[in-house]
Structure formats: C-alpha cells, structure tokens
Amino acid sequence: MTKAASPVSSPVSWRALLAPGLATLVALAILLGLGTWQLQRKAWKEGLMAQIQARAYAAEPGAIVPEAEWGRWQPADDEFRRVRITGTFLQDFETPVYGLAPGAPGHSAMQGYYLMTPLRLQDGAIVMVNRGIVPMELKDPASRPESWPTGETTITGLVRAPEERNMFTPADDPARKSWFTRDPQAIAKAHGLERVAPFYVEADATPNPGGWPKGGQTRLELPNNHLQYAVTWYGLALTLVGVFTAFVWRRLHPSEA
Known part of the structure; x- marks a missing residue:
C-alpha cells in the first residue's frame, strides 16, 4: 500500500513560527532604524563640516x-x-x-x-x-x-x-x-x-x-564614518532576513532539510 504524502505545512507549524517571527520583526525594525539614523547623522555632519569650512576660511576675519x-x-x-x-x-x-x-x-x-x-x-x-x-x-x-x-x-x-x-x-x-x-x-x-x-x-x-607657543592647532576635519555604519546596519538587517528565511524553510520542510 502506498503511504500518503506528508503535508508541506500545518496550522501547528505556522503557530510555532509566530514568536520567532515577531522577534525577528522587532530586531529588523531596530536595525533598519539604526541604519536610517546613521544616514541622518551623515547629512547633519556634512552640513556642519560645510559650515565650519565656510566660517574658518573666510576671506577676511571679522569682529x-x-x-x-x-x-x-x-x-x-x-x-x-x-x-x-x-x-x-x-x-x-x-x-x-x-x-x-x-x-x-x-x-x-x-x-x-x-x-x-x-x-x-x-x-x-x-x-x-x-x-x-x-x-x-x-x-x-x-x-x-x-x-x-x-x-x-x-x-x-x-x-x-x-x-x-x-x-x-x-x-x-x-x-x-x-x-x-x-x-x-x-x-x-x-x-x-x-x-x-x-x-x-x-x-x-x-x-x-x-x-613658541605654536598656534593654529584647531583640527577642522571631523570624522565622518556614518555611511560605513549605515551600510553595516543595513547589511545586518539583510542577513537577519536571510537567516529567518532559512529558519522558516527548515521548519516547514524538515524532511528536505
């Protein structure tokens, strides 16, 4: 007698994924938020650097x-x-x-x-x-x-x-x-x-x-690594999506996994 094929998924399997799915969504929101915040910081830092350059290198000193x-x-x-x-x-x-x-x-x-x-x-x-x-x-x-x-x-x-x-x-x-x-x-x-x-x-x-003394010690260059940080956070978010996708596939297809 031929055995009936096992269902690919069941309501129980989907319910078991609810808690991990919610945790993943929360973590994903945090990672995306951090990446976006770094992009905002990048724009702010570039504006500040432009302002400093304009003030510090004015053609004539003011009062x-x-x-x-x-x-x-x-x-x-x-x-x-x-x-x-x-x-x-x-x-x-x-x-x-x-x-x-x-x-x-x-x-x-x-x-x-x-x-x-x-x-x-x-x-x-x-x-x-x-x-x-x-x-x-x-x-x-x-x-x-x-x-x-x-x-x-x-x-x-x-x-x-x-x-x-x-x-x-x-x-x-x-x-x-x-x-x-x-x-x-x-x-x-x-x-x-x-x-x-x-x-x-x-x-x-x-x-x-x-x-002595030696003046002109102000450093006008500001570190601006915010794009690198943003790419890191977005990369972690993408990795999280990939890991969760693999996790779901293994839970729903245990025999193939």
Missing part, C-alpha cells in the same frame, strides 16, 4: 560678538568663525592647560600645554586667547622669556566654545596651576577677572617670538 551680546552667545551660531581682535595680553594671568597637539602625518601627537591668556581689549573687556601649545619643558614662562609680545597686539584666529569635560577629565586645580580644560569662565574666576567673553579665540599659526 567678535559685541560684549552686550555675550549673555546670549551660542556656539552653534558663532564657533569656528575667523576673527581678529586687538588688545594687551595680561601676562601675569597666563594659564597653561594640559593637552595634546595633533602631530604631522606619520608623527605622534605632542604632549604639552596650551597657553590660555587674557587679552584686554581697548574698551576694558577681556577675551581669553589660546596662544598655542608649548612642550612640557616650557610650561614655566621663565623658560621662554622671548615668547611674549610687547604692547598692543593683534590676534587672528577662530572663535571656540569652552572645552567640555567628560568622566575621564581630571579635576582642575587652580592653586597648583593644574588645568585640563580650556574653559575661559573657569580660568577667569580663578584669577578674579571680570567682563570675560564666554568663548575664547584660538590663535592661528602666525609665528610667535622665539618660536
């Missing part, structure tokens, strides 16, 4: 935001803008902030100190200037007496927002002149300075007397 508007200052509206300011450095309040200067291609970064120095403008207001970096051994101003400009000085550079702290940033210790963040307001408070801008100006690469 800083007037003191009357400092209370409403926002980094998104002004950071990386090329400006020119004139005033007198308050050398006694020079503040060395530990940092790493990006190295040239093929060279490692240089450890040193960024020299945050108040520049008193002609109207009495103060803008903190990051004059540039010096190596570790030149932290003490006495080791580089020729580095100071005399009299009224004009600085061209980029407007920068206060450096943000994170969980790995050591605490500043003004009493020991130990600083780890380029924060103009915190530095001004430690020195008892008033009428200080909420931003600072990062001096360009114009040489300083004696060769």
